[in-house]
Every structure is written in structure tokens, then in C-alpha cells.
Amino acid sequence: MKNLLAIRLSSMGDVALTVPVLQVLVRRYPHVRITLLTRAPFVPLFQTIPNIRVIIPDLKGRHKGVLGIYRLYLDLKKQQRFDGIIDFHDVLRSQMLRFYFSRMGLPVFKINKGRRDKKRFTAKNHSAIQPLKHSTERYAKVLEEAGLKVDLKDFKPISITPSESVLSFLKKVKTQNKIIGIAPFAQYDQKKYPIEKIKVVLKNLANKDVSILIFGGGKKEKAIAEDLTSIAPQQIHSVIGAFTLTEELAIIQQVEVMLTMDSSNLHLAQLVGTKVISIWGATHPYLGFSPFLQEDETLNIQIPVAELPCRPCSVYGNQPCHRGDLACMNLIKAQTVVDKITSEIMT
Numbered sequence: 157m158k159n160l161l162a163i164r165l166s167s168m169g170d171v172a173l174t175v176p177v178l179q180v181l182v183r184r185y186p187h188v189r190i191t192l193l194t195r196a197p198f199v200p201l202f203q204t205i206p207n208i209r210v211i212i213p214d215l216k217g218r219h220k221g222v223l224g225i226y227r228l229y230l231d232l233k234k235q236q237r238f239d240g241i242i243d244f245h246d247v248l249r250s251q252m253l254r255f256y257f258s259r260m261g262l263p264v265f266k267i268n269k270g271r272r273d274k275k276r277f278t279a280k281n282h283s284a285i286q287p288l289k290h291s292t293e294r295y296a297k298v299l300e301e302a303g304l305k306v307d308l309k310d311f312k313p314i315s316i317t318p319s320e321s322v323l324s325f326l327k328k329v330k331t332q333n334k335i336i337g338i339a340p341f342a343q344y345d346q347k348k349y350p351i352e353k354i355k356v357v358l359k360n361l362a363n364k365d366v367s368i369l370i371f372g373g374g375k376k377e378k379a380i381a382e383d384l385t386s387i388a389p390q391q392i393h394s395v396i397g398a399f400t401l402t403e404e405l406a407i408i409q410q411v412e413v414m415l416t417m418d419s420s421n422l423h424l425a426q427l428v429g430t431k432v433i434s435i436w437g438a439t440h441p442y443l444g445f446s447p448f449l450q451e452d453e454t455l456n457i458q459i460p461v462a463e464l465p466c467r468p469c470s471v472y473g474n475q476p477c478h479r480g481d482l483a484c485m486n487l488i489k490a491q492t493v494v495d496k497i498t499s500e501i502m503t
Contacts, residue, residue: 157239169420176311313429337411339421346438347473356490362388440468
């Protein structure tokens with residue numbers, strides 16, 4: 157198969173995890189052409205990969221709803237003759253597209269998300285959690301079923317050339333020996349380390365020879381980040397809303413270590429080869445979303461399941477806390493986070 161349609165529409169973290177798989181694929185099979193169906197904000201993630209053409213569906217207009225998905229199928233069919241369909245998403249939209257293309261006689265291949273095992277390990281009285289396949293491995297398995305084997309060990313972190321504005325910013329903020337990145341936000345409260353504890357972390361780190369950059373979020377988070385910078389204005393700077401995604405990746409590339417939640421920033425940092433220290437609450441790295449380049453599990457800060465058996469209570473962090481007190485986050489000491497960051501930047 158030479159021309160493939162790959163589908164992954166959301167979310168940013170999940171889309172980011174397709175990058176290593178597709179990078180290795182086109183390097184091993186240079187004759188293969190990929191048309192990737194995804195959303196506009198994610199296009200910069202694929203700019204360093206050759207042989208990929210990105211198509212952005214109009215999901216709020218022409219391609220909205222059931223009829224819109226059929227129009228999307230017709231539009232795709234007009235633009236390119238595909239040899240196969242790779243569904244990295246397996247949601248209603250992609251299922252409908254798979255159905256339409258399969259009626260043309262095209263082979264279709266879909267991801268196995270392991271939903272049954274994930275549900276079993278997040279039930280209220282779940283059994284002892286075991287490591288499940290990483291999302292990148294699940295993406296690779298889809299390609300293998302299509303006859304395209306990829307070895308994820310061949311992934312090379314992407315390299316972004318800094319723009320003039322990025323170089324100017326880095327020159328201004330790098331007043332200390334090393335730069336630490338902190339992405340304290342996540343979509344759901346169950347995945348957020350309490351902001352008061354983040355403040356404690358920042359106050360402790362500000363006593364060290366480091367500059368600190370705050371990443372991630374929208375308008376609400378930007379206001380919080382600006383408040384955090386007041387802790388040590390000469391050392392702490394917010395990146396939120398100031399740069400494009402490409403520029404943010406170039407900045408993250410220069411960071412010594414990145415502190416993140418279980419969020420897209422974790423995966424963005426991994427794409428550019430930056431070491432990640434991640435904090436886990438309601439979710440768990442064993443469910444397939446850990447930093448895929450890192451084997452050192454001590455970089456994943458969490459309350460052990462043996463001490464807090466209700467963990468994990470959610471795959472994505474979108475379920476209410478079983479206990480009602482978010483103990484999985486609140487029991488993690490700020491000093492534990494500071495010590496881990498300190499030990500990593502000193503090595």
C-alpha cells in the first residue's frame with residue numbers, strides 16, 4: 157500500500173503520540189504517502205515529517221454531523237485515491253468514515269484501545285493494576301496489521317529551529333544556569349496538582365540557580381500563570397499565549413527538565429527529547445500514557461496504589477473522585493516534587 161489515510165482528530169496528547177509512529181513509518185517506508193486527517197491546531201506537530209499531507213476537516217461547518225461526515229468521505233475520495241485506511245481514533249466519526257471506505261472495497265485497520273482492561277483497572281473495586289500497552293504501541297500495532305512494521309526505538313526526537321522571537325525570549329529569561337519548565341495545568345481537576353502546592357514548589361526552586369518557565373492552558377490559566385510569576389519575577393516567566401505551538405516546542409527543547417501533569421505537555425516535551433517529571437493523581441501511567449521515551453518510573457510522582465487502593469479511578473481524569481477529597485493529589489508533598497526536580501537538574 158502506497159497511499160494511506162490515517163485518522164486521529166483529538167486530543168492534543170493523543171495526536172502527539174502518533175508523531176513517533178508516523179516518523180518511523182515514513183523513514184522505513186519512504187515510498188508510502190500518508191494523508192493525515194486531524195485538527196488545525198495539531199498541524200505543527202507533523203512539520204518535520206516528510207511524505208505526510210495533513211487535511212483539516214470542517215467539523216463545525218461542511219463536515220458537521222452525520223451528513224457532514226458523508227460529505228467528508230466524498231471530499232476525501234475526490235482528493236486522493238487511497239489504498240487503505242488507518243483509524244488511530246476509533247470514535248463515531250472515524251467509524252463512519254471506515255464504513256464508507258470499506259464499501260469501496262478498501263482495507264481498513266483500527267486501533268484496539270484496550271477499553272475493557274482500562275475499565276477493569278479503574279472500577280471502584282478494581283484488581284491489581286498491571287502495565288497495559290502504551291498508546292504508541294497500539295498505534296504501531298494498527299500499522300503492523302496493515303503490513304507495515306515499525307520499531308519505536310528508531311524514533312528520533314524532533315528538532316525545531318528557534319525563531320528570532322524565541323531566541324530573544326530565551327536570551328532574556330536565561331539569567332540563571334539552567335531552565336526548568338513547569339506545566340501545572342490539565343483539563344480535569346483530578347489531574348491537577350493543587351495550585352497552592354505549585355506555589356510552594358516555585359518558592360523553593362526560586363532559591364536555586366534556575367530560571368522557570370510556565371507552560372500550558374488558555375485565558376484562565378494564563379491569569380493564574382501571571383500570578384505565579386509574581387513569586388519571583390526575575391526567575392519565573394509565563395510562556396502561555398505568547399508563542400505559536402512550533403515556537404513553544406522550540407522553547408521546551410531548551411528546557412533542562414519539564415514538570416507536567418498527565419497532560420499534553422508531557423507528550424510535547426517527549427517529542428523534542430526533554431526529560432519529564434510527571435505528577436499522577438486519578439490516572440495512572442500504566443494505562444498507556446506515560447512518557448514513552450522514559451523507562452525510569454521514579455520520574456512519575458504518585459501515591460502508590462498499595463497506599464491508596466482507589467487509584468486509578470479514571471483513564472482520562474474525567475470521572476469524579478471515589479473518595480471525594482482528591483487524596484491522590486493532595487497527599488503528594490511539595491517537597492517531594494522539589495527534591496525530584498533538584499536531583500534531576502544536578503545530575
